[in-house]
Amino acid sequence: xxxxxxxxxxxxxxxxxxxxxxxxxxxxxxxxxxxxxxxxxxxxxxxxxxxxxxxxxxxxxxxxxxxxxxxxxxxxxxxxxxxxxxxx
Numbered sequence: 001x002x003x004x005x006x007x008x009x010x011x012x013x014x015x016x017x018x019x020x021x022x023x024x025x026x027x028x029x030x031x032x033x034x035x036x037x038x039x040x041x042x043x044x045x046x047x048x049x050x051x052x053x054x055x056x057x058x059x060x061x062x063x064x065x066x067x068x069x070x071x072x073x074x075x076x077x078x079x080x081x082x083x084x085x086x087x088x
Contacts, residue, residue: 036074043067 047055047063054060 036070036077040067040070040074043070 043063043066047060047067050060055064
């Protein structure tokens with residue numbers, strides 16, 4: 001992690017030696033839109049082989065959450081594309 005320093009000007013008087021920390025989060029690596037469906041199919045195939053105990057483990061519930069998030073991303077992207085095409 002590299003540290004960069006820069007000056008911040010405040011309209012509000014701050015006590016002397018006040019330290020302000022700025023955190024910048026790196027973007028999360030997400031699958032490309034073309035691979036969403038393939039990834040979803042692979043997750044589903046894995047999930048179909050789980051029994052009820054395995055689904056209730058941390059990995060099984062995490063896989064379900066990832067699938068739901070992936071489905072929501074797919075729906076949002078498709079809706080954005082539909083709206084764009086409607087406006088043309």
